[in-house]
Amino acid sequence: MPVPPLVEPVAVLSDAESARTARHQVLAGLGEIGQRRLRAAHVAVVGAGGLGAPVVLALAAAGIGEITVIDDDDVELSNLQRQVMHRRSDVGRPKVDSAVRVAADLSPETVVHAKRARLASENAADLLAGADLVIDGTDTFETRLEVAAVTERLGIPLVWGVIQEFAAQITVFWSAPPQGTDAVVLSDLYPAGSVGELPTCAAVGVFGALCLQAGSILAMEAIKLITGIGDPLLGRVLVIDALRAKTGEVPLRPSRATAPAPQPERAPHVAVADLEAEIAAGAALLDVREDAEVADGMIPGAQHVPLAQVLADPAAIDAGRIVVICQVGARARRAADALRAAGADAVVLAGGMDAWTTGLESLDSPHSGADGGKMSDSNAEGVA
Structure with missing residues (x-):
């Protein structure tokens, strides 16, 4: 399939x-x-x-x-x-x-x-x-x-x-x-x-x-x-x-007679709407995209470490609460899983930069209401 x-x-x-x-x-x-x-x-x-x-x-x-x-x-x-x-x-x-x-x-x-x-x-x-x-x-x-x-x-x-x-x-x-x-x-x-x-x-x-x-x-x-x-x-x-x-x-099917070893728990996701609360609580932002991608803009305050570098040595990233970001989410999931295996409390920004940028664009729309969950001005700057 x-x-x-x-x-x-x-x-x-x-x-x-x-x-x-x-x-x-x-x-x-x-x-x-x-x-x-x-x-x-x-x-x-x-x-x-x-x-x-x-x-x-x-x-x-x-x-x-x-x-x-x-x-x-x-x-x-x-x-x-x-x-x-x-x-x-x-x-x-x-x-x-x-x-x-x-x-x-x-x-x-x-x-x-x-x-x-x-x-x-x-x-x-x-x-x-x-x-x-x-x-x-x-x-x-x-x-x-x-x-x-x-x-x-x-x-x-x-x-x-x-x-x-x-x-x-x-x-x-x-x-x-x-x-x-x-x-x-x-x-x-x-x-x-x-x-x-x-x-x-x-x-x-x-x-x-x-x-x-x-x-x-x-x-x-x-x-x-x-x-x-x-x-x-x-x-x-x-x-x-x-x-x-x-x-x-x-x-070809699995031949293991015993129950398979438990897989590590996959990294959970956080929504763009919850990102401000994560930052306020002390979470670090980690952008794992490539150099050419981050040149077009990053979420303010994020640290940039390409995915290959994270996977090569996840323990080199400071442990703690980390929100991992990529363009859509697939690379962030791989990085977050590796970081969690190394002891970090890593989560994935659901939808990645695409979702974050879409959220900003919708908030800029003349139809967006005052209670639309708009991020603070400091978090809305710097997007190319």
């Missing part, structure tokens, strides 16, 4: 980006607002090999705003049979450098964060900080366990794929999906201890063209989750048999 869009859209696309992505913007269901969501999104790709290479190409072409690419390997000649973003001139160079080059060629406005590192338990949270979702294209099950563990802790979607010889499996794991959707995690597909020693690509080979197909599907799943279109592979495993040109799917 469809899930709500994962990110809020940027306010506007540049003229060049709007022209470059014109064929997306006429797609029914995706449209211009979906393209603006893609521009706002931050996707982390773990692995820049057979799966990661086509994923990076597809995400950059689609207009993803930020892509973090994590890989510690150098390009080898034998990679070129399937890792399509590398060239002969890249042999001996870091794989993440290829990601920077190809993304710039396809989508100059896409920012690529190249992380030449092997993801492990001690660095996973830092490497994935700020990502809205993660795509796993790694080649060892040990690393896959680490990726799954950190995405489960962060509560963000994990788009997951694996290829061996002529077969592929693709699915989506999400430990904290929207209400009404079952949480599905890696251990539901591969319970602890069920995976033995796996053969390497060097030992059994991999069908190069299948990497492009599987990588494209991984990218499509990410795009669907970001924009809220279609039915993601959450609770389903797509199985591809390249030799027989067949695809099928297997249902």
Whole structure:
């Protein structure tokens, strides 16, 4: 079933980006607002090999705003049979450098964060900080366990794929999906201890063209989750048999026999009408939008800390009563949940800046009454 869009859209696309992505913007269901969501999104790709290479190409072409690419390997000649973003001139160079080059060629406005590192338990949270979702294209099950563990802790979607010889499996794991959707995690597909020693690509080979197909599907799943279109592979495993040109799917449901661990209480909301009372009671205001957004105005007295910075170290924000603000509310919910887990009494301004600005505009209307709940002049200033 469809899930709500994962990110809020940027306010506007540049003229060049709007022209470059014109064929997306006429797609029914995706449209211009979906393209603006893609521009706002931050996707982390773990692995820049057979799966990661086509994923990076597809995400950059689609207009993803930020892509973090994590890989510690150098390009080898034998990679070129399937890792399509590398060239002969890249042999001996870091794989993440290829990601920077190809993304710039396809989508100059896409920012690529190249992380030449092997993801492990001690660095996973830092490497994935700020990502809205993660795509796993790694080649060892040990690393896959680490990726799954950190995405489960962060509560963000994990788009997951694996290829061996002529077969592929693709699915989506999400430990904290929207209400009404079952949480599905890696251990539901591969319970602890069920995976033995796996053969390497060097030992059994991999069908190069299948990497492009599987990588494209991984990218499509990410795009669907970001924009809220279609039915993601959450609770389903797509199985591809390249030799027989067949695809099928297997249902995947939570396999945990015991009751699931209780989820942290989600941050409550406060209405714009109650904001003045919150401020009078000593609450701090925290705006988690990006620099370009706050340049157009903030609620007076708010502190600006972008969402990625909050998620990277929520304990660095002073604990206490905090009203978290973004443009509409989705980013504020993520920040508030992280702050509450770190001990703060964080709440979300319902409707975000859109609701606050709308409230001011309605109060400026000649039809607004004297008892319309108008905020004080000191709180009504400074909005661009």
